Amino acid sequence: VLDAAAASPGRGRLVWTIDEQVEGTHFRRDLASWSDVGWRSFMAAASDVAAMGAVPWAALSALVVPDDVDDAALEALAAGQRAAAEAIGAAVVGGNLARGPVLSVATTLLGTCEDPVLRSGARPGDTVWLAGRVGLAAAGLRALEAGGSPSSTLSAAIEAWRRPRALVDEGRAMRPLAHAAIDVSDGLAGDAGHIGEASGVQIVFDAAALLEDDVLGAAARALGADAIDLALDGGEDYALVVAGPVAIAGFRRIGHVTEGRGVALRDVSGSTRPLASRGYDHFTSRKPTAASRS
Amino acid sequence: VLDAAAASPGRGRLVWTIDEQVEGTHFRRDLASWSDVGWRSFMAAASDVAAMGAVPWAALSALVVPDDVDDAALEALAAGQRAAAEAIGAAVVGGNLARGPVLSVATTLLGTCEDPVLRSGARPGDTVWLAGRVGLAAAGLRALEAGGSPSSTLSAAIEAWRRPRALVDEGRAMRPLAHAAIDVSDGLAGDAGHIGEASGVQIVFDAAALLEDDVLGAAARALGADAIDLALDGGEDYALVVAGPVAIAGFRRIGHVTEGRGVALRDVSGSTRPLASRGYDHFTSRKPTAASRS
Numbered sequence: 001v002l003d004a005a006a007a008s009p010g011r012g013r014l015v016w017t018i019d020e021q022v023e024g025t026h027f028r029r030d031l032a033s034w035s036d037v038g039w040r041s042f043m044a045a046a047s048d049v050a051a052m053g054a055v056p057w058a059a060l061s062a063l064v065v066p067d068d069v070d071d072a073a074l075e076a077l078a079a080g081q082r083a084a085a086e087a088i089g090a091a092v093v094g095g096n097l098a099r100g101p102v103l104s105v106a107t108t109l110l111g112t113c114e115d116p117v118l119r120s121g122a123r124p125g126d127t128v129w130l131a132g133r134v135g136l137a138a139a140g141l142r143a144l145e146a147g148g149s150p151s152s153t154l155s156a157a158i159e160a161w162r163r164p165r166a167l168v169d170e171g172r173a174m175r176p177l178a179h180a181a182i183d184v185s186d187g188l189a190g191d192a193g194h195i196g197e198a199s200g201v202q203i204v205f206d207a208a209a210l211l212e213d214d215v216l217g218a219a220a221r222a223l224g225a226d227a228i229d230l231a232l233d234g235g236e237d238y239a240l241v242v243a244g245p246v247a248i249a250g251f252r253r254i255g256h257v258t259e260g261r262g263v264a265l266r267d268v269s270g271s272t273r274p275l276a277s278r279g280y281d282h283f284t285s286r287k288p289t290a291a292s293r294s
Numbered sequence: 295v296l297d298a299a300a301a302s303p304g305r306g307r308l309v310w311t312i313d314e315q316v317e318g319t320h321f322r323r324d325l326a327s328w329s330d331v332g333w334r335s336f337m338a339a340a341s342d343v344a345a346m347g348a349v350p351w352a353a354l355s356a357l358v359v360p361d362d363v364d365d366a367a368l369e370a371l372a373a374g375q376r377a378a379a380e381a382i383g384a385a386v387v388g389g390n391l392a393r394g395p396v397l398s399v400a401t402t403l404l405g406t407c408e409d410p411v412l413r414s415g416a417r418p419g420d421t422v423w424l425a426g427r428v429g430l431a432a433a434g435l436r437a438l439e440a441g442g443s444p445s446s447t448l449s450a451a452i453e454a455w456r457r458p459r460a461l462v463d464e465g466r467a468m469r470p471l472a473h474a475a476i477d478v479s480d481g482l483a484g485d486a487g488h489i490g491e492a493s494g495v496q497i498v499f500d501a502a503a504l505l506e507d508d509v510l511g512a513a514a515r516a517l518g519a520d521a522i523d524l525a526l527d528g529g530e531d532y533a534l535v536v537a538g539p540v541a542i543a544g545f546r547r548i549g550h551v552t553e554g555r556g557v558a559l560r561d562v563s564g565s566t567r568p569l570a571s572r573g574y575d576h577f578t579s580r581k582p583t584a585a586s587r588s
Contacts, residue, residue, distance in 0.1 A: 016387075018402055020356040022394035062314040062356075062400045093310075100316035101396050106356045108312055108402040 012112040017048035023103040026236075031144045034073045036162045037105065038080025040236075044185060045107035046088055046166035047238035051183035053175025054113035056090040056168060061107045064100035077105070088168045113175070121179035122199035122243035128255035129242040131170035134188045134210070135227065136160040138234025139219040146223075157219040164238045170250045171240060178244040189232040189275050192241050193263045199243070202260030205232070205275075207267045209254045232265070232275065306406040311342035314400040320530075325438045328367045330456045331399065332374025334530075338479060339401035340382055340460035341532040345477035347469025348407035350384040350462060355401045358394035371399070382462045407469070415473035416493035416537035422549035423536040425464035428482045428504070429521065430454040432528025433513040440517075451513040458532045464544045465534060472538040483526040483569050486535050487557045493537070496554030499526070501561045503548045526559070526569065 021027060021041040032040065042059065049056045061081060065074065078092075085092050090109070140161030143154040150158060167183075174181060180195045192203045210231040211217065220227035242248065243257050255266075266272040315321060315335040326334065336353065343350045355375060359368065372386075379386050384403070434455030437448040444452060461477075468475060474493055478485045486497045504525040505511065514521035536542065537551050549560075560566040 016352075016354060016404070018354040018356045018388075018390050018400065020358060020390055020392045020400060022358050022392050025392060025394050058310075060310060060312040060402060062312045062402075064314060064316050064396075064398055094312075096312050096314055098314045098316050098319060100319050100398065102358075102394060104358055104394065104398060106312065106314060106400040106402075108354060108356075110310070 012114045013116065015049055015052050015054035015111040015113050015116050016108070017045055018106060018108040019045040019048060020104055020106040031141070032162055034076035035080035035083070038077040039084040039163055041105035041107050042081045042084035042092075043164050043166045043238060044236075045109045046084070046090065046168065047183040047185065049109050049111040050166045050168045050171035051181050051240055052111070052113060052116040052118070053171045053178070053181065054111035054116055055172065056088050056109055056111045056166070058091050058093045059085060059107055059109045061092060061095040061105060062098070063095065064098050064102065064104045066101055066103055067099070069103060081107075088166055115175070117175055117178045117181045119180050119182055119195045119198035122195050122201050122203075122257050123179055124201055124257055124259045126179055126243040126245055126257040127253055128192070128203060128205070128257060129174070129244065129248055129251035130239055130254045131174070131242075131251045132167050132237060132239035133160065133213060133216060134184055134237050134239050135216050135230030135234035136219060137164060137236040138230050139216065139223055139225065141236070142223050142225065151222055153218050153222040156215050160237060164236060166238055167240050173250055174240065174242045174244070174248045177246055177248050178242045181240060181242045184235065184237055184239040184241060186235045187233040188239070188241065189263050190277065193277065195241065195243055196261065196263060200261075202258045202262055202264060203243075203255060204258055204264045204266055204272060205255040206253070207265055209252070211268070212252075228265075306408045307410065309343055309346050309348040309405040309407050309410050310402070311339055312400060312402040313339040313342060314398055317397040325435070326456055328370035329374035329377070332371040333378040333457055335399035335401050336375045336378035336386075337458050337460045337532060338530075339403045340378070340384065340462065341477040341479065343403050343405040344460045344462045344465035345475050345534055346405075346407060346410040346412070347465045347472070347475065348405035348410055349466065350382050350403055350405045350460070352385050352387045353379060353401055353403045355386060355389040355399060356392070357389065358392050358396065358398045360395055360397055361393070363397060375401075382460055409469070411469055411472045411475045413474050413476055413489045413492035416489050416495050416497075416551050417473055418495055418551055418553045420473055420537040420539055420551040421547055422486070422497060422499070422551060423468070423538060423542055423545035424533055424548045425468070425536075425545045426461050426531060426533035427454065427507060427510060428478055428531050428533050429507075429510050429524030429528035430513060431458060431530040432524050433510065433517055433519065435530070436517050436519065445516055447512050447516045450509050454531060458530060460532055461534050467544055468534065468536045468538070468542045471540055471542050472536045475534060475536045478529065478531055478533040478535060480529045481527040482533070482535065483557050484571065487571065489535065489537055490555065490557060494555075496552045496556055496558060497537075497549060498552055498558045498560055498566060499549040500547070501559055503546070505562070506546075522559075
C-alpha cells in the first residue's frame, strides 16, 4: 500500500472529503460481504463529492485491520473499493494499513468542480428535490437484521443497503440549478435539517410525495414498518436532496422551503407539523445517542 | 465538523497522503495527553509529505470516537492537530466524526511540490543521509512505559515521542539533491529497507555514525538499552533518510548504497553484516507480528 501519491488535479476547483466506516457502527461482517464493505465505504465518501456537484477523481483509503482479518478478506475489501471507484469513474490511488482491534475503512476522495454547491444557499420559496431513494437501504438493513430468508419484495431493499451508488451524474445535473444540496447518509430529516440550519430556513416535506415510492411502500409493508418513518429516518441510501427554484432532470419534488427553522412534515391531510431532530441508527441495537451522528 | 471542503491547490503537483493512528497501537491515553494525540497523528501524516520534498498545505481528519471520550477531550485533541498544522504552515480544513468502540485519528494531507522525491531512485554509490534523530522517540516511549519519574536525561526522549515534528524544511532542502527519500515512522532499518526494495539496491548503515548522537547514547544508557538497536528499530521520530550523491544542509552521513538487496550494518570494527527484516513495535507489549507494519 502506498503512503503517498504524487498526482495532478483536473480542471476546476478541488473538492475534498473524508468519511470513515467502522465495524459495528456502519457494517457487520455477518450482514455484508468483504466486497460490500469496500464498496459501501467508497460510495459513502463519493456521495459527499456528488452532493457538491463535483466529479470524483481519486481516492486514498486507510484501513485499520484486526488480526482475525486475513489477506483474502483484505483483498476482497479492496476489490469492492476498486469496483465502486470504477463504477463512478474514479480510482483508488493509495492508502495506509494499520493494526488495531476494530476494523475500519477511512476513505478520502478528491474531486473537481467549477462551482461547488454548498448547504447554505436554500431560500424560502425554493422547492425541495430528491434524486434516488430514501428509506430503502434502512429497510434492507432491517430485513438483514431480522435474518431468515427475506421475501423477494425485500431484495431491492437489501441491494440498496449492500450496494448503494453515489449519484454523481445527478449531482452534475443539479449543480448549475441548485441553491443548496446534501446527500442522505444519516436520514432525510436529519440531513435536510443541515441544509435548513446552514441556510437559516425551514424544510417542509410532503408526505404524499414521499409515499409515491412503490418499492419503498412494498418493503415497508413486508417489514410491518411505516414507510414515512423509513423515508424520513433511514440512512445510507445516498440520495441527493436539493433546494432550488426549478425542476432538475432526474429529481422529483418532495417538499418546499419556507421561512423558519428546522424540519417539518405536511401530512396527506394537508396539515403541517414540525419534526423533532432525530438521527439514523445504523444498527437498531445501538443506543440512539451513540449513533445519532456518524 | 465539515464533511467536505472546497479548495484551490497551490502551485506545482499535488502530493497526497493518508495516515491513521489507533489507540492501543500508536498511542495510549495514559502516556500522552489528548493534545499530544492530536499533534502526533498530524505530524505522522505531514512527515509523509515532507519525505517527498513537498510543502504541506491542508488536511482533513476522520475521528472514530468511543462514548467515553468527552467533548473536552475531543477539543483538546483537535487543538493539538491545529497546533501541529500551524507549526508547519498548514491548516486543518475539515473532517468527519464517527462513533466506534476504539479511538482512532485518520489524517489526510495535501501538499504541493515541483518534482516529488520517491523511494525508487537510489543508486549504488549514493551516500545515505539523515536529518533529525532516530531511536529517541522509542527511548521516550520505553521511559514512559516504565513509569515512575524518568530522569532528566530522558526528558528529551519523552518529548521526542510526544511531540515529534515533521521535517518539512529539511525535505524541501533535500528535494533537488536526493535520488530517493523516506521518513522513519517504523524504524530506520525497516523504512530504509523500503528504499532498498523500491530501488533494487542494498542500504548499508555505518554504526559509528549512528552512535554519534550523544542524546540517544545518554538515553540508551539511562534505559539500559542498546543505542544501535534503538537507532535501527525505533520508530515515530519522523527523521528523513535520503539516498543521494552530495551532501545536503541539515543532513549527516549515516551510510551508503551498494549493489544487492536488503539492509546491512557496518559495525565499528569495519565488518558488515546483513540485518534481518524487522519492524517497530509501537508498544513493547504488542505481538511483533501484529505491529510490524503500521
